[in-house]
Amino acid sequence: MKNILLVCGTGASSGFMAKNIRQAAKARNIEIGVKARSDSVVEDYIEDIDLLLVGPHLSxxxxxxxxxxxxxxxxxxxxxxxxxxxxxxxxxxDFAIPFLKD
Known part of the structure; x- marks a missing residue:
């Protein structure tokens, strides 16, 4: 299973996004882990993920x-x-899938 971490400033808006991505993946029978956290804790999760998605306001x-x-x-x-x-x-x-390929 591939794992994605979404980050935004506080983790609030990315939490809603993570839920919607999980629902989309489930509907397509794609096994994927999606977590949402604040940008301040990226280093705590980086070893366990395959893709880091960042809110556009944090570009x-x-x-x-x-x-x-x-x-x-x-x-x-x-x-x-x-x-x-x-x-x-x-x-x-759809945006994330190409970055999750082996």
């Missing part, structure tokens, strides 16, 4: 997050603004 942190993730081979991507704003779990799942 200024991209390089710092890539520096944290790179030693673990974890991809870091900014969630598309429209999908994030609409809490569109299907769209974010």
């Amino acid at each position: 200024y942190m991209l390089h710092d997050l890539e520096d944290i993730a790179e030693p673990y081979g974890v991809a870091v991507q900014i969630i598309p603004k429209d999908a994030y704003g609409e809490l569109d779990g299907d769209a974010v799942l």
Whole structure:
């Protein structure tokens, strides 16, 4: 099973997004783990994930997050603004899948 960590400033909006991604994955019979946390705890989870998805409002942190993730081979991507704003779990799942391939 692949694991995704979503981060936003406090973990609140990403919590709703994580739930919607889990629902979208379940509807498609895709086994995936999705957690949402604050950006301040990324280092606590980085060893256990395959993809780090970042809220678009935190795009200024991209390089710092890539520096944290790179030693673990974890991809870091900014969630598309429209999908994030609409809490569109299907769209974010579609966006994430290519980054989860082995």
